Amino acid sequence: MSQPASSTNPKGPPPNETRTEHLARWAANLQFCDIPTDVVERTKELFLDWFGCTVAGRHHPAVSAIRQFAVQMGPSSGRSELVDGSIVSGTSPAFASLINGASSHVVEQDDLHNRSIMHPATVIFPAALAVAQDISANGQEFITACVVGYEVGCRAGEYLGKGHYEKFHTTGTAGVLGVVAAIARLLKLNEDQTLSAIGTAGTQAAGLWQFLLDATHSKQVHTAKACFDGIFAAYSTKDGLLGPRDILEGPRAMGVALAPGSTIPEAIDRNLGTDFAILSSSFKWHASCRHTHPSVDALLSLMHKHAVAFDDIESVVARTYQAAINVLGLSGSGETVHQSKFSMGFVLAVAAKKGQAMITDFTEEDLRNASLRDFQSRVSMEYDKEIDEKFPERWQGTVIVTCKSGRKFTESVYFAKGDPEFPLTRSELESKARSLFAYGDFHEHETIDRLIQRSWNLDRKNDLHGFSITQR
Amino acid sequence: MSQPASSTNPKGPPPNETRTEHLARWAANLQFCDIPTDVVERTKELFLDWFGCTVAGRHHPAVSAIRQFAVQMGPSSGRSELVDGSIVSGTSPAFASLINGASSHVVEQDDLHNRSIMHPATVIFPAALAVAQDISANGQEFITACVVGYEVGCRAGEYLGKGHYEKFHTTGTAGVLGVVAAIARLLKLNEDQTLSAIGTAGTQAAGLWQFLLDATHSKQVHTAKACFDGIFAAYSTKDGLLGPRDILEGPRAMGVALAPGSTIPEAIDRNLGTDFAILSSSFKWHASCRHTHPSVDALLSLMHKHAVAFDDIESVVARTYQAAINVLGLSGSGETVHQSKFSMGFVLAVAAKKGQAMITDFTEEDLRNASLRDFQSRVSMEYDKEIDEKFPERWQGTVIVTCKSGRKFTESVYFAKGDPEFPLTRSELESKARSLFAYGDFHEHETIDRLIQRSWNLDRKNDLHGFSITQR
Structure with a gap:
């Protein structure tokens, strides 16, 4: 694990490296200047789309219950913000992302990455935003982390495959790997630490479909906990916690246990650095599954x-x-x-x-x-x-x-509206965002205009505080 | 779900009730006066044994890393204590149990429930103690909750079976169900809420064996997170979060996803209230696996x-x-x-x-x-x-x-020393506890004597604060 990111091999890892090591090495070394412009621009679009979803879901009872948990168990103030501003003194990034992560998946309007069958935005953005606020990362560092998070999460989801998705909510199980990779990048973990953090995240991977039978709130639990657990893994790793080194393909790892017979190993690292997952995520236009x-x-x-x-x-x-x-x-x-x-x-x-x-x-x-x-x-x-x-x-x-x-x-x-082959325009994205704000009972148009403009200028921001509908 | 606990049917649930509903109904209704004396006494013995293990593991790097996470993400003070007193102002129960749970599994000296192949003490006691301190429960309420926690956790583990254990660390996956049941009892959740909380815990169930190949810290992560996640499920349920109603036997639940072909359905509720899991847990005499x-x-x-x-x-x-x-x-x-x-x-x-x-x-x-x-x-x-x-x-x-x-x-x-058929005496338990304290670099004999006596008098305590080697 000593080669620079630029030497990533699109055909796969060198023979002395596992695919997961290859992925972790890439994740730990990606620089903003390595990211193509269309990937940066798509990240902003997905971010605005996510932000609207988070506002739209804010009044859901699952979000209220999880917010109450954060109030009882978390700190009384902190540098990370709730998108709806409902804890005015802020909280720690683990709890801010727990709540924002729950909220952003309520209305089923967040993006979907087809090949992995997972929703990346609802786990990557809440976690990365909360940590970026905590450590005062700038917009370019934030975007870099989100690109890394999408890549690792979506590749893990695609690796786990259709058979996994039959039993598990991939947004939870692969999502936590995306989160940890994004946070590891923000915390500037090195290659070995990133690999270790991915291992600790993967051994927490969870999320069952059983809730679909009861109309219950587990879908929000899965996104919330993917954020929290990924942050736990990354921060603990920084402080010395060691995780297993091959949590995807190892003999007792996620593939064997959670996706027997279903895995697609080459998905882990093929075309790394050239085929960006974030470009193949789909916007949802309709509000249904x-x-x-x-x-x-x-x-x-x-x-x-x-x-x-x-x-x-x-x-x-x-x-x-x-x-x-x-x-x-x-x-x-x-x-x-x-x-x-x-x-x-x-x-x-x-x-x-x-x-x-x-x-x-x-x-x-x-x-x-x-x-x-x-x-x-x-x-x-x-x-x-x-x-x-x-x-x-x-x-x-x-x-x-x-x-x-x-x-x-x-x-x-052959494609649905919003698919990468048939994407939404910025004007459609803005109007979708406005409808999400309205659904979330937020109608202050000046603030909405400002938030939309901030999203389009994300890469030029030195401070990511204030992405909230309530001004502090 | 309206019958009193005393009418539990040893042959199984009534036809209009699932086994999981039967188990939840029993768990929500167990009273201290229903618990046989030998079960109460064994609970105290297991508690002391767990306490010694927690002291012994306190200097492990995984515990330090997780403690650091709690300091960064948790509150600056709280009513729940660390066994080693290392966060002097206390913290919230979720974080206290996260740290104590990690610490108590380090030295591999905690108990083991044979039929379920899980270690119940290392998840049930840290969570129940932290919450009991938080809500000022008394010793009898604490013991009742622990008996419920053992029962639900061990029965879930036995239900998941050997096939599950081949891939998953049952102490994590079934452990979180034990934790949530114990905490639900302490919080006095009703039958429906208890069932719902068990569902929310189960959809978070995780823990893979991959870490064994790397000598990494996931074993501590699994116990720590089982505590945290179970507390999350119980507290969130109290505040309105809904979980799936049949997280064990449902068509997309734990059995199907985590233990295909391995489950033992009757383990969920046979002889409920007469065959107590806590009496069939084994003490470890040797310090090895x-x-x-x-x-x-x-x-x-x-x-x-x-x-x-x-x-x-x-x-x-x-x-x-x-x-x-x-x-x-x-x-x-x-x-x-x-x-x-x-x-x-x-x-x-x-x-x-x-x-x-x-x-x-x-x-x-x-x-x-x-x-x-x-x-x-x-x-x-x-x-x-x-x-x-x-x-x-x-x-x-x-x-x-x-x-x-x-x-x-x-x-x-045919049995190992410490098995229910061949248990340790109180004198052996005290000497094991003393060796664990010594291993944890704690040598204040008066405090140790006092902690041992407090354990034997657990059912007569009105306040569970002060189970710590550092006096506040």
Whole structure:
């Protein structure tokens, strides 16, 4: 582990180095000047998108409960801020990220990295922002850490693979590895320390899908704890804690224990430094579970193309991949607003009726709407082998609509709106952010304008305090 | 979930209740007056044993690093104490238990529950003591919570089974469930809340064996984080956080994800309230990994019975169960004192040479001792099908010694010293505690006497502050 970052080998590590060592060496040595401009710009866009999500989720009961835990267990003041300013004296980075991390995953509008099937922003940004504030890192150091965090987290998620995702919430399990790598970079840990910190993070990796059956708050627990646990691993390493050196591919490591038969070893370090994970993360445009998005896009496109109206539709078949069926099949009919975003039938009903599925389109009232519920009951999912084989490289979808008139239409999409191949514009991102602020009951337009401008200028900031809707 | 605890059905839950619900209902309703006297007395013995272990481990670098994390991230004062008094102003229960939990597992002298293959004391006592201090619970409430914690943790561990233990450090994964149940009882959560808290704890369950290959500090991380995460789950639940209702047997829960094909469902709730887990936990007499104990006992017995001396021995074959071979086979030759306690060869060498394997019998000097290293190289492990089939119900061992003279002896043990069938006396426990205090560089005999007496009177204490070697 002595070569400089610039000598990273796109074909893999040298023979005397494990893939995890190769990844850690790269992570410990990345400099801001090594990062291409499009990666820097995309980081800012993802950051603003994350910030809006964090404001939108701030009133959720899971966030309140976790905030209360921080008040009881954490310090009475600190240099790290809550995005909603609700602990005015600040707190330590571990607790600030715990709360911001919980909050940013509530409304299901944060980004998704397709190949790893994880949501990186909701774990990387809260942790990196809180630590950057704690240690007075500047904007370029922050961006560098976030790029490192995305890379390590997404590569770990892709390594663990589809089989892992069937049982585990990859945003938690791979997320904690992304967090620790970002924080290790901010704390300027060396290569060996970074490897060790990644090991300590990985042995804490957790997050089960069981909560989907109960409409419970574990999804927020997973993101919150990925932030906290990753910060724990990085700070403890700085103070001498040693972690296992091969937590991904070792004989008793994450691959063997959490993803037997499912791992993709080359994902750990292929094209490191040239193929940036942050460029392949997708923005979410619709407010529902990402697995519904290809079907929503296909349905909206079909309805527009063939002038089909909500009331014309007799039935919809959504042909999709197995992971979507697994996740969406668990949520039943959608008894809560949150669950309803995980019901393919309800989401397609909302999209068909309203022409969109934005955050304000899922309400308590909608849950009681008979026409939506009726439409929902006429939607079914079908496994599509061809689509499944492409997943998670591509998140495709096909819908087959049978009209009451007897007419039948089929529409397929190969990318969803917001995918790297079909990204949101800055203007769309701003308007999405404004809708997220509004959903989070924050309407001070001057502050919102200022926060948006600060995001676009992130690399020119010497101080990252003040990313909060309440001015201190 | 409305029946009183006294109506628990030893044959299993009523048909409208899951096993996990049954267990949570029992846990939420246990009263001190329901606990048999021998269970209360054993709790005190296990508590003293744990306290000694915590003092013994206090100078370990993993403990120092975790303490430093608590100083940076936690409050500057609090009602919960460190056993070694090293944060004089106290801290919050989450951080006190994080540090005490790490410290108590360092010297590998804490108890072991055979059937679950987990170490309950090192997670249950630090968490319960810290919270009892925080909320001013009395000794009877503390004991009740610890009995609940042992029960839920050990039953979860036994449910997950041998297959789980092959990949996961059960003390971490089942430990967090024990912790949350103990804390839920102290916080007087109701049945539904207790079930929910157990769910939130279980979705955080983590701990991999990979660290055994590197002599790293993850074992302390697992116990520390089981405490912290369980406290997080219980306190957050009190403030409204919802967890999944069947985190053990649910279709996306711990059994399916962490122990496929290995689970023992009836372990969750059979004989609840009559067969107390705390009575089937074993004290450790030798200072080495518990998997070496049956072999150490057999070897010492054989040497005594046949008057075989250290220098007479040509070779030793230790016939054992697969889990022992898995764990002990990972540590190589034992390059550190900690690793050496995981080497069957080195442990048997120490025992044969010194006639015992107490905590002071494993030193840096011993690692460089040629006669011990030579003996070590002449020890081998062999899989024994019959022994394996009994494990983990019984931790048996057989050794076959071939002498330089050509004589050959075989000795088997069916229990190890310290097993429930062969427990330590109070006098042995006191002398073990004194050796642990000495190992932890604490020699103030009056304080030690007082702490021992306080432990024997635990059920008569109205305040649990002051269980610390430094008087505040």
